[in-house]
Amino acid sequence: MKKILRHGIFILIILTALDVFVWRGVVSGIPSREASLHFLDVGQGDSELLLLPGDVAILTDAGPDKSVLRSLEKVFSSGRHYIDVGIVSHPQLDHYGGFRELIRHYHFGVIITNGRDATSAQDEWRAFLDAAREDGTQLIVLGAGSEIRHGESTLRFLEPDAPLAKSKELNDTSFVERIDTPSFSALLTGDIGLNVEQLLIKENAPIDVDILKVGHHGSKYASSMAFLAKVQPLLVAIEVGAKNIYKHPTKETLARLASSTAQTILRTDTHGTISILPENGVLRIFTEE
Numbered sequence: 001m002k003k004i005l006r007h008g009i010f011i012l013i014i015l016t017a018l019d020v021f022v023w024r025g026v027v028s029g030i031p032s033r034e035a036s037l038h039f040l041d042v043g044q045g046d047s048e049l050l051l052l053p054g055d056v057a058i059l060t061d062a063g064p065d066k067s068v069l070r071s072l073e074k075v076f077s078s079g080r081h082y083i084d085v086g087i088v089s090h091p092q093l094d095h096y097g098g099f100r101e102l103i104r105h106y107h108f109g110v111i112i113t114n115g116r117d118a119t120s121a122q123d124e125w126r127a128f129l130d131a132a133r134e135d136g137t138q139l140i141v142l143g144a145g146s147e148i149r150h151g152e153s154t155l156r157f158l159e160p161d162a163p164l165a166k167s168k169e170l171n172d173t174s175f176v177e178r179i180d181t182p183s184f185s186a187l188l189t190g191d192i193g194l195n196v197e198q199l200l201i202k203e204n205a206p207i208d209v210d211i212l213k214v215g216h217h218g219s220k221y222a223s224s225m226a227f228l229a230k231v232q233p234l235l236v237a238i239e240v241g242a243k244n245i246y247k248h249p250t251k252e253t254l255a256r257l258a259s260s261t262a263q264t265i266l267r268t269d270t271h272g273t274i275s276i277l278p279e280n281g282v283l284r285i286f287t288e289e
Contacts, residue, residue: 218249
């Protein structure tokens with residue numbers, strides 16, 4: 001299936017067994033020449049915005065509530081009402097809760113999930129899915145091996161594979177996304193823990209990147225030294241709320257990060273939204289605090 005819409009900007013989504021072509025135009029904004037990555041301050045939750053040349057927006061997770069709106073408005077150009085791709089890393093409220101509110105303000109070209117249903121806050125999960133369908137948004141289930149491509153940039157889903165997607169532990173089913181652009185590479189890890197990190201190492205997955213989104217908000221059960229040695233990040237971002245009962249990020253994880261190759265460690269609870277903007281071969285970092 002192939003749809004051609006405005007401006008010739010396209011996203012190619014490769015499913016495991018089926019190729020789907022989704023074409024979308026840019027509604028507003030000045031086309032950017034380089035990709036940028038933004039770790040949005042949404043409190044105790046995750047939300048990452050990838051902007052590609054042509055002002056194509058891919059939003060992974062949306063935090064627990066409407067706080068994502070404020071953070072997006074600071075990044076987006078005024079008057080924008082379209083997000084090309086939404087991705088729910090896994091169905092836990094601190095990762096998808098904000099999507100329902102976003103659908104009231106933005107139209108999504110497509111929203112991608114891992115196929116699992118929520119095991120808690122189930123009414124919220126169903127309300128989100130219903131809101132997406134009512135808005136006419138296409139819902140697609142993807143897993144390991146699928147890709148999103150635009151121009152010279154690629155977003156690859158490294159996990160979960162079919163067995164992992166059936167795990168009783170929802171955190172294990174999180175999408176692990178590798179982003180490659182001409183300017184930088186990044187790894188988004190959802191809430192994966194040590195066991196999935198070990199699986200990625202065992203599979204010799206391509207996880208060596210410039211930028212790492214730390215797994216599970218800095219939990220001590222993620223970001224092992226073996227994993228960090230394999231990733232070899234230059235910059236790490238921790239998405240965490242200033243007030244959380246989990247004491248994230250933990251001192252154990254912070255110590256491991258300090259011993260890693262990371263030259264810069266940033267966190268949304270102290271720095272606010274973190275933006276990486278390439279310019280002339282240099283990754284410029286901007287924070288709110």
